[in-house]
Amino acid sequence: MSKSDYTLVLPAYTVGANAYDAIGKITRPFGKKVVIIGGKTALSKAQDAILAAIKDTPLEVVGTLWYGGDATFENVDMLLANPAVQQADLIFAVGGGRAIDTCKVVADKANKAIFAFPTVSSNCAPVTAISVMYKADKSFAGYYYLDQPPVHTFINMTIIADSPYELFWAGIGDAMSKECECELSSRKGEMFHTVEVARALATVCTKPLIAYGVKALEDFKKKQVTFELQQVVLDIIVSTGLVSNCATDETEYYYNSSVAHLFYNSSTVLPQSVEKHLHGEIVSFGVLVLLTYDKQFEQRDKLAAFYKKCGYPTKLSDLDISVDEVDKIVAKGPDAREWTCVPEPMTAEIFKKAILDANEFGESLK
Incomplete structure (x- = not known):
């Protein structure tokens, strides 16, 4: 192709x-x-x-x-x-x-x-x-x-x-990654029509989650199909999926994910990640790792406030990961395709620092 x-x-x-x-x-x-x-x-x-x-x-x-x-x-x-x-x-x-x-x-x-x-x-x-x-x-x-x-x-x-609440909750956490990951991974890529479409679509993925997320979670608990709930469901399933289809090619380009999923995929080396925590839950913390890595501190503060309202992880201990286990995550990193989905070459030192700095930020939150 x-x-x-x-x-x-x-x-x-x-x-x-x-x-x-x-x-x-x-x-x-x-x-x-x-x-x-x-x-x-x-x-x-x-x-x-x-x-x-x-x-x-x-x-x-x-x-x-x-x-x-x-x-x-x-x-x-x-x-x-x-x-x-x-x-x-x-x-x-x-x-x-x-x-x-x-x-x-x-x-x-x-x-x-x-x-x-x-x-x-x-x-x-x-x-x-x-x-x-x-x-x-x-x-x-x-x-x-x-x-x-x-x-x-x-x-x-x-x-x-009528599905499990925790899966919907985790779905919001997973969708939270799409905009920042697509933008970061494609930032220095060659722009052409399909990639431009992916980047444009990605810009509408985060806002509805923050605008409607709290209400949608409340409505979901009551099993009430509301406007807010449907907007968030469409965001999780359709909006992010449209980006994925435009941002992904098996051989020539891959702008579908980046540091947030790098953290998730690398964390699967730890038993507690695959046994005790959901994909989107771990990805949501990975978004904080990405924003820390990319020095998007204002956006990180905004998402962290939403996270605190809705119970998403803001520090490693929320995922039952100790600081001593970060080296295992980092060692697994180069095996993931996302290792190369960044504007500048990733290194173990950079990845580890982003994780630890994000954790320190999360620990500082009230």
Whole structure:
């Protein structure tokens, strides 16, 4: 692919309490046999609503499968070997980021059309052309790149509002990284149309989280679908996903993430990071690391005030990480693609200083 000859497929979505009503019409050109794959809880929440929505359509469900519990290539291979996957024309990916990312890889390898049905609002996986993959020990394995995102994403707000609060809370933390990471990683890159679009889209990712985040979290606790909640859900799933699709190329450029995800991916070397804390929770502290690294102290102060209101981590101890463990995180850093997603060469000393300085800042907050 060259910058003058490429294909970019952007996400399409339906949102609302009745989003599933559009399934029949949207999927019509892609076949009739469907395999539904997802997490156990997600399937229990969404499967009946999906089946009710397609009962008067030509769609035929040939199987409903558990995705395996994590986004691993072992689970991808397990699903590829399943006769229901082999028979299906369409894959309905149901659940959170890891379930949908697993299904995206399965669909890519099996050359099947995939449709996403997020049951939580925790990240942009339902609309992106990239899957975050993990090893069996839950440590970060790397990224799997696809030619395009799911064909369509159905965001049922009633189901989203009935999902675990902590996943929505963590989703806000993850989305908080998109604007600053895209800007930082692309700052000295070659600008052309797609990257310019990514940078422009990124500028609308942070403001709604701060403007509507507190109210959206309160509404979510009450399972109330409100304007504020829907704005934040669309920010987490769609806005950040649009940036991801424009900012990512497997070989030529990668402006989708930077120091915040460098901190997260590196922290997976610690057991407590993968066992006790959520992706977006750790990324949210990584945003403070990025802003410290980039000397954006005014923005860091602004986000820290929001963090304190909503319970996001502002220091290492909030993540059960000790200062003595920072060297382990730093040592893992060069293995992550984000190590190079900065305007100037990253070093262990620079990364460590940013982490420790961000922690010192967080410790100083009242």
